[in-house]
Amino acid sequence: xxxxxxxxxxxxxxxxxxxxxxxxxxxxxxxxxxxxxxxxxxxxxxxxxxxxxxxxxxxxxxxxxxxxxxxxxxxxxxxxxxxxxxxxxxxxxxxxxxxxxxxxxxxxxxxxxxxxxxxxxxxxxxxxxxxxxxxxxxxxxxxxxxxxxxxxxxxxxxxxxxxxxxxxxxxxxxxxxxxxxxxxxxxxx
Amino acid sequence: xxxxxxxxxxxxxxxxxxxxxxxxxxxxxxxxxxxxxxxxxxxxxxxxxxxxxxxxxxxxxxxxxxxxxxxxxxxxxxxxxxxxxxxxxxxxxxxxxxxxxxxxxxxxxxxxxxxxxxxxxxxxxxxxxxxxxxxxxxxxxxxxxxxxxxxxxxxxxxxxxxxxxxxxxxxxxxxxxxxxxxxxxxxxx
DNA sequence: GGCGCTAGTCTAGACCCCCTAGGTAAAAAG
DNA sequence: CTTTTTACCTAGGGGGTCTAGACTAGCGCC
Numbered sequence: 001x002x003x004x005x006x007x008x009x010x011x012x013x014x015x016x017x018x019x020x021x022x023x024x025x026x027x028x029x030x031x032x033x034x035x036x037x038x039x040x041x042x043x044x045x046x047x048x049x050x051x052x053x054x055x056x057x058x059x060x061x062x063x064x065x066x067x068x069x070x071x072x073x074x075x076x077x078x079x080x081x082x083x084x085x086x087x088x089x090x091x092x093x094x095x096x097x098x099x100x101x102x103x104x105x106x107x108x109x110x111x112x113x114x115x116x117x118x119x120x121x122x123x124x125x126x127x128x129x130x131x132x133x134x135x136x137x138x139x140x141x142x143x144x145x146x147x148x149x150x151x152x153x154x155x156x157x158x159x160x161x162x163x164x165x166x167x168x169x170x171x172x173x174x175x176x177x178x179x180x181x182x183x184x185x186x187x188x189x
Numbered sequence: 190x191x192x193x194x195x196x197x198x199x200x201x202x203x204x205x206x207x208x209x210x211x212x213x214x215x216x217x218x219x220x221x222x223x224x225x226x227x228x229x230x231x232x233x234x235x236x237x238x239x240x241x242x243x244x245x246x247x248x249x250x251x252x253x254x255x256x257x258x259x260x261x262x263x264x265x266x267x268x269x270x271x272x273x274x275x276x277x278x279x280x281x282x283x284x285x286x287x288x289x290x291x292x293x294x295x296x297x298x299x300x301x302x303x304x305x306x307x308x309x310x311x312x313x314x315x316x317x318x319x320x321x322x323x324x325x326x327x328x329x330x331x332x333x334x335x336x337x338x339x340x341x342x343x344x345x346x347x348x349x350x351x352x353x354x355x356x357x358x359x360x361x362x363x364x365x366x367x368x369x370x371x372x373x374x375x376x377x378x
Numbered sequence: 379g380g381c382g383c384t385a386g387t388c389t390a391g392a393c394c395c396c397c398t399a400g401g402t403a404a405a406a407a408g
Numbered sequence: 409c410t411t412t413t414t415a416c417c418t419a420g421g422g423g424g425t426c427t428a429g430a431c432t433a434g435c436g437c438c
Contacts, residue, residue, distance in 0.1 A: 151340025174329045181376040
């Protein structure tokens with residue numbers, strides 16, 4: 001009965017890798033146990049249930065994205081910052097589709113509080129400082145940017161843009177131009 | 190062995206209702222069979238597999254949304270049309286969360302062709318005629334609008350906007366103002 | 379160095395979901 | 409009124425989630 005050295009951290013990381021390989025919806029306790037050469041029941045010593053595993057992967061993904069975004073933002077401002085920030089998310093979603101899907105998992109209030117979600121909102125607000133929007137326009141702009149980035153990445157991955165010849169890279173670049181123009185020229189209330 | 194009178198249509202509709210009640214991810218062949226008081230196996234006479242059931246619900250949702258959007262667009266143009274169109278989606282997503290989730294199901298190429306997806310794209314293009322955008326800006330604008338609407342609705346439902354006091358209705362309204370302003374003032378390439 | 383404790387893993391098994399094969403009864407067609 | 413087809417059934421295999429209870433490896437302590 002050799003000890004495998006399982007920990008929540010190792011399980012979470014392996015689950016995240018599995019998510020990127022086979023899709024987040026196919027990450028199961030059974031499959032994860034198989035990966036470690038261990039019985040299903042063993043994982044329940046470390047995890048309350050299957051949902052907790054999913055939540056752990058979601059938290060990991062949120063943190064990784066926030067870390068990358070923070071790096072990308074360092075020393076940038078204005079449109080430059082906007083582009084760097086947006087590209088971070090899109091790149092992450094493309095390179096880590098399973099993790100990105102995990103990050104969309106609805107979290108209950110306290111879990112969300114403990115997650116990196118707040119850092120994401122703060123970084124968006126930091127970018128907007130370059131555009132000098134007063135409240136409540138700033139909040140509206142935060143929500144608009146979040147919606148557009150998330151929506152774009154989701155639809156792109158779902159293949160919703162495949163029916164038109166134009167490359168998604170080109171549209172993405174122009175979308176960022178458009179958002180920058182919009183923020184510089186925010187319509188009066 | 191009384192005949193229940195199952196059809197793909199009845200099953201799909203019941204599955205859509207179930208999705209709105211308990212979430213799309215909890216719509217299972219077993220649960221649906223229970224709802225009709227028949228055995229699981231019976232449904233496989235009408236459905237190839239569980240995935241086909243999900244696809245049927247997705248197609249239903251896409252069609253319902255396209256129908257509502259077409260109604261809303263009738264006789265409107267410009268910003269008026271933009272608002273009516275956008276509200277149709279948001280209302281649908283709020284009233285029919287399970288169906289809306291179903292509509293995000295990735296469809297394979299031919300299924301997507303047979304779906305109402307094309308009508309959605311055409312309606313978006315119809316709205317943009319009021320803003321006189323030439324290609325490829327028009328395609329970019331279609332993608333931007335789709336991304337923003339879908340992203341907003343998704344994040345709103347996921348509770349991503351709950352951490353700020355501002356109402357989501359207010360932001361939504363201002364988001365549409367902003368998009369209208371952006372389309373009227375699309376930045377030159 | 380033996381003793382007991384705890385952590386980590388296992389077996390067994392209940393329950394749910396997906397799906398197939400093959401049987402049977404009701405309805406429709408001839 | 410028989411034949412065919414349609415619609416549902418029973419039985420059962422495979423996989424996922426999760427619990428209860430047994431077992432053992434290794435650590436801390438006298």
